[in-house]
Amino acid sequence: xxxxxxxxxxxxxxxxxxxxxxxxxxxxxxxxxxxxxxxxxxxxxxxxxxxxxxxxxxxxxxxxxxxxxxxxxxxxxxxxxxxxxxxxxxxxxxxxxxxxxxxxxxxxxxxxxxxxxxxxxxxxxxxxxxxxxxxxxxxxxxxxxxxxxxxxxxxxxxxxxxxxxxxxxxxxxxxxxxxxxxxxxxxxxxxxxxxxxxxxxxxxxxxxxxxxxxxxxxxxxxxxxxxxxxxxxxxxxxxxxxxxxxxxxxxxxxxxxxxxxxxxxxxxxxxxxxxxxxxxxxxxxxxxxxxxxxxxxxxxxxxxxxxxxxxxxxxxxxxxxxxxxxxxxxxxxxxxxxxxxxxxxxxxxxxxxxxxxxxxxxxxxxxxxxxxxxxxxxxxxxxxxxxxxxxxxxxxxxxxxxxxxxxxxxxxxxxxxxxxxxxxxxxxxxxxxxxxxxxxxxxxxxxxxxxxxxxxxxxxxxxxxxxxxxxxxxxxxxxxxxxxxxxxxxxxxxxxxxxxxxxxxxxxxxxxxxxxxxxxxxxxxxxxxxxxxxxxxxxxxxxxxxxxxxxxxxxxxxxxxxxxxxxxxxxxxxxxxxxxxxxxxxxxxxxxxxxxxxxxxxxxxxxxxxxxxxxxxxxxxxxxxxxxxxxxxxxxxxxxxxxxxxxxxxxxxxxxxxxxxxxxxxxxxxx
Numbered sequence: 188x189x190x191x192x193x194x195x196x197x198x199x200x201x202x203x204x205x206x207x208x209x210x211x212x213x214x215x216x217x218x219x220x221x222x223x224x225x226x227x228x229x230x231x232x233x234x235x236x237x238x239x240x241x242x243x244x245x246x247x248x249x250x251x252x253x254x255x256x257x258x259x260x261x262x263x264x265x266x267x268x269x270x271x272x273x274x275x276x277x278x279x280x281x282x283x284x285x286x287x288x289x290x291x292x293x294x295x296x297x298x299x300x301x302x303x304x305x306x307x308x309x310x311x312x313x314x315x316x317x318x319x320x321x322x323x324x325x326x327x328x329x330x331x332x333x334x335x336x337x338x339x340x341x342x343x344x345x346x347x348x349x350x351x352x353x354x355x356x357x358x359x360x361x362x363x364x365x366x367x368x369x370x371x372x373x374x375x376x377x378x379x380x381x382x383x384x385x386x387x388x389x390x391x392x393x394x395x396x397x398x399x400x401x402x403x404x405x406x407x408x409x410x411x412x413x414x415x416x417x418x419x420x421x422x423x424x425x426x427x428x429x430x431x432x433x434x435x436x437x438x439x440x441x442x443x444x445x446x447x448x449x450x451x452x453x454x455x456x457x458x459x460x461x462x463x464x465x466x467x468x469x470x471x472x473x474x475x476x477x478x479x480x481x482x483x484x485x486x487x488x489x490x491x492x493x494x495x496x497x498x499x500x501x502x503x504x505x506x507x508x509x510x511x512x513x514x515x516x517x518x519x520x521x522x523x524x525x526x527x528x529x530x531x532x533x534x535x536x537x538x539x540x541x542x543x544x545x546x547x548x549x550x551x552x553x554x555x556x557x558x559x560x561x562x563x564x565x566x567x568x569x570x571x572x573x574x575x576x577x578x579x580x581x582x583x584x585x586x587x588x589x590x591x592x593x594x595x596x597x598x599x600x601x602x603x604x605x606x607x608x609x610x611x612x613x614x615x616x617x618x619x620x621x622x623x624x625x626x627x628x629x630x631x632x633x634x635x636x637x638x639x640x641x642x643x644x645x646x647x648x649x650x651x652x653x654x655x656x657x658x659x660x661x662x663x664x665x666x667x668x669x670x671x672x673x674x675x676x677x678x679x680x681x682x683x684x685x686x687x688x689x690x691x692x693x694x695x696x697x698x699x700x701x702x703x704x705x706x707x708x709x710x711x712x713x714x715x716x717x718x719x720x721x722x723x724x725x726x727x728x729x730x731x732x733x734x735x736x737x738x739x740x741x742x743x744x745x746x747x748x749x750x751x752x753x754x755x756x757x758x759x760x761x762x763x764x765x766x767x768x769x770x771x772x773x774x775x776x777x778x779x780x781x782x783x784x785x786x787x788x789x790x791x792x793x794x795x796x797x798x799x800x801x802x803x804x805x806x807x808x809x810x811x812x813x814x815x816x817x818x819x820x821x822x823x824x825x826x827x828x829x830x831x832x833x834x835x836x837x838x839x840x841x842x843x844x845x846x847x848x849x850x851x852x853x854x855x856x857x858x
Contacts, residue, residue: 308350621797
């Protein structure tokens, strides 16, 4: 019988940074090797380990026959070593024995072919029998380990957005049941899906088939509903597992590697994020192997923001790159994450893999178990983090929200620029300014911000439109970019004036769009392709856009025009509405176009700017007297500071300005 430790409750009140690893003792269950690995973990200063992912049948090798004896020893050894455990509830992939007993769990591809589960994530998570056994497994595992003193958190599934969608007959029947609940009658469904087009009318729900696209613009209304259905089934099983943890282990934290935006099965994770039940949002942080480039780090940091949403809890990078990362690049990435509220750097993986699909994936130990340079780098990270941890995790304090929209992402598949890409372009604006920004789901958010970006939110439902209207009316400033408010919640293009449901707020009429490459045949600048010139407040800006909106002012002031075509086309407008302002940008979000506009807005709205640092330095003011810096360039950078300061990281004293070496961090205390 395990005795629960109250250290977990106390740890919630203390500040700590965790450095650890993902570990796979189920590969050989060799206790002597496990003891040696734990000793090496301790010598490296690692304080947490993630276990159990993708390993359901290591605990339940056959139906109903659970084997925990071998893993009890692992948990006890971790506890003896003072290493905390994140124990994943590996409800995916499902064991082969379960596939064999219930073939309805198997994935059926869009061609109708049953796919044997050779690869991971090859189960239909909406299948009732799958959910029954997955919840039973979660119930048994959490009851057994919920009070173990080594346990810090349970992991809820892994990469839930990954894996193919199933097009089986049982899935089709579940989809029909979902549609009946939503639409009640075939007539309602026909109206929503515009089935008068191409003679697709349905006389009964049983005639519904899967909306499998044969070309890019196929069946948008049906596709939107189908992806909502898939998303709700994923969230359904996740909430069931969460509820089992809360029942059986109410003191345990909950975490997940929430790769919801995998292109295979992208789902609406905001339902989980805004539920408050995932007490530690998490992701795999994979910025690539480079030290000298930063686009990979920026993309991975965007991953943190789009999973964290508006949660004020610390974030956990429950997986962190190892592989062939250039020396010092892992450490560089680790410090970058601290500026976005991260509390954990958990390396994937401990040992280079011996077998399976990841047999050439390299870890902190080589294939023969000997530590390599990445082990040393994680050891350095752990040593340095211990010096500064009492000041962390950093609490994000944002005055700007960046709107995420799951239906907007699905609908934007029909545009040259997808919603996700526009959202990242807006995120990058604030990355470069060292300013905090929150990714928000408008319908679920209180919108307590000075500035709101709505980047390519194609679907504009009544709730979202009303909240934007209220936000502006009450004094907020909104910036909406191209491809926004194009279709209603059913996926049909608005028959009313665009931007749909908000044209009066923005004081414009968007009548149509033009293709830039075609109009460049008559370019005044002899431009070709997608290139255009935008004139903002007298400043010429060159950019590219496949399309641009044709905008008519209905009271809005024109701030910028496209000036390179046959005539000037308004492209940025500003309209006063209530106490606030609504700004429309008639092309997708582009940094070069939005940067001067944002600089003006920051000053006009008295927004708090990031620390004063040279270009190429990431920085955050952690509290009144402490600053974290990271030089992400290959040359030294001088940091302007008045008076005396002390480096807590390197135990140095500074007077006035100081210099940070290439690719190095610094953490100082101002005297």
